[in-house]
Amino acid sequence: MNAKSPKRKHLKIHTILRRTTAFLFLVLLVLGALDWISWFRGGTTGTRIFGIVPFTDPLASLEVLLAGGVTKPLIWIGAGLLVLLALLLGPVFCGWICPLGFVLDLNETLSRKVRHRIHLKGRKGLPLLEPPDGLRFPLLLFVLSFSLFAGFPLFQTFSPINFLGWGIVFGVWGGLLVLLILCILEWVLPRFWCRSLCPLGGFYSLLGKAAPFRICISKSRAGKTLCGLCTTHCPMGIQVMENFTTKGFGSIADSRCTRCGACIDVCPKTVLTLGFCGKGKPLTQELGPALPCRESSFKKNESCLSGGAHGT
Amino acid sequence: MNISRRKFLGGCGLLLGGSSGFISSLLSGSGPVALRPPGAREGKEFLATCIRCGQCVEACPYDSLKLFGLGGGLAMGTPHVEARKVPCYLCTNEDELKCIGACPSGALEPVEDRSKVRMGTAVINHKTCFAFNGVTCRVCWRVCPFQGTALVYDKRMRPTIDPKACVGCGICEEACITEKSSIVVRPANSNEGVG
Structure with missing residues (x-):
């Protein structure tokens, strides 16, 4: 093959899939509201499939329980199903279903492309700031205690996820203005909502802390390029390979990981996959750096860490 | 998490104390x-x-x-x-x-x-209602789903509402022929005297 021929673009399968599922959810919501399909009904906080199977946002259910006390048992079936899913799969809602996540994901891609263009022209672009982490949990606690003490489900009323749902599904457009501001803000603070503010994301993260479904790191393939593309493309700002390089774990342990697969799609050496690999066990007891073992890890059956520890 | 535990809990406490009381007073004062x-x-x-x-x-x-x-x-x-x-x-x-x-x-x-639904109670504006101003009009009576119990006509052919039977569905409000409806449902959650 001619060396000058442009490299064929790698198919970003996870990106395509996760955007398809999120878009499909939005389409189903709209079709249900238009009464074009009879088997799907609901909004962003609660849906019902075939008129029987309920799904209700577990955080919304908890807020309502704390605020209002007695509720229909149906809500617990709906919330329970999603809690089970989160216990098993982690916060997949964020990466694969959330309509706001979908919009902000597209917004981020657009902003990346524009930034790239500006960069190529040699101009100074917009400032790029790092959104603060660790605010989601205090906000979650605040929202829950607010429900308990003020008797009012605060997040369900002012959630941008709901604004989007009400705007698109029920034609209540007012809240979409808030989303527009959020989208513009995220050109400077990428994924500010998901990373720093979203209490629902925080809630799912907590539920999914021990989920077996994770982004798995292939120990035999890791450490070849050290390109760091996974980390620069992670929407949640996770140091993707850190858990492997510092502790030797075969999966991403960070609870913020939404299993969106953005890191998998950019990895040039297919180090990362989605699967039921759990938190995994460390490769060796010694905590050695993976960096010096680049060459040795090419050899079969020789672990990167042991190579690093012996000093290549 | 980067935030220390003390800061985290302190911040939550401040936020809570500051705003939950405020909103709760808003809510109890006048529900929408x-x-x-x-x-x-x-x-x-x-x-x-x-x-x-x-x-x-x-x-x-x-x-x-x-x-x-x-x-x-x-x-x-x-x-x-x-x-x-x-x-x-x-x-x-x-x-x-x-x-x-x-x-x-x-x-x-x-x-x-x-008949046990209680969304509100219909209230008639005697100033604008045709029946109270000498013109016979039975529109609200005709459409009322609880005709004869919730909405009754008196001897002078004027509509009256029985607050105990009115469900507050608003069918009369929609049907009223005056430009601004002369019969309006007062929601059950309004604070002014209901019933």
Whole structure:
């Protein structure tokens, strides 16, 4: 093959899939509201499939329980199903279903492309700031205690996820203005909502802390390029390979990981996959750096860490 | 997490103390006045129980229910009826009240019978009502689903409302022929004397 021929673009399968599922959810919501399909009904906080199977946002259910006390048992079936899913799969809602996540994901891609263009022209672009982490949990606690003490489900009323749902599904457009501001803000603070503010994301993260479904790191393939593309493309700002390089774990342990697969799609050496690999066990007891073992890890059956520890 | 535990809890406490009392006083002072769907819990309790999913809006066969937008303030995302536009027809052609069946959270509670629904009470404006100004008009009486109990005609052919029987569906409000409806449903959660 001619060396000058442009490299064929790698198919970003996870990106395509996760955007398809999120878009499909939005389409189903709209079709249900238009009464074009009879088997799907609901909004962003609660849906019902075939008129029987309920799904209700577990955080919304908890807020309502704390605020209002007695509720229909149906809500617990709906919330329970999603809690089970989160216990098993982690916060997949964020990466694969959330309509706001979908919009902000597209917004981020657009902003990346524009930034790239500006960069190529040699101009100074917009400032790029790092959104603060660790605010989601205090906000979650605040929202829950607010429900308990003020008797009012605060997040369900002012959630941008709901604004989007009400705007698109029920034609209540007012809240979409808030989303527009959020989208513009995220050109400077990428994924500010998901990373720093979203209490629902925080809630799912907590539920999914021990989920077996994770982004798995292939120990035999890791450490070849050290390109760091996974980390620069992670929407949640996770140091993707850190858990492997510092502790030797075969999966991403960070609870913020939404299993969106953005890191998998950019990895040039297919180090990362989605699967039921759990938190995994460390490769060796010694905590050695993976960096010096680049060459040795090419050899079969020789672990990167042991190579690093012996000093290549 | 980068934030220390003390800061974290302290911040939460501050936020909580500052604002929950404020909003709770707002809520108890005056719940948003709106005509709620049938079976709705009382004012503040409804706001506390409704998860704002909109399934009642979708279930309504007559498109009577609408969600509040930004103008609804704290009631944003909750359902209400604008009776002058589309009243609640109490699902007369259906086997049950559809919105109550669709509600996943129990914000809309089952009612034994359609006559037990209490969305509000119709109030007649005697100044503008034709019947009170010498012109015979039976429109509201004709459309009332509880004709003869909720809305009765007196000897002088004037409509009167029995607050004990009126369900507050708003069908009369929609039907009234004066430019601004002379019969208006006062929602059950309004603070002014109801009943």
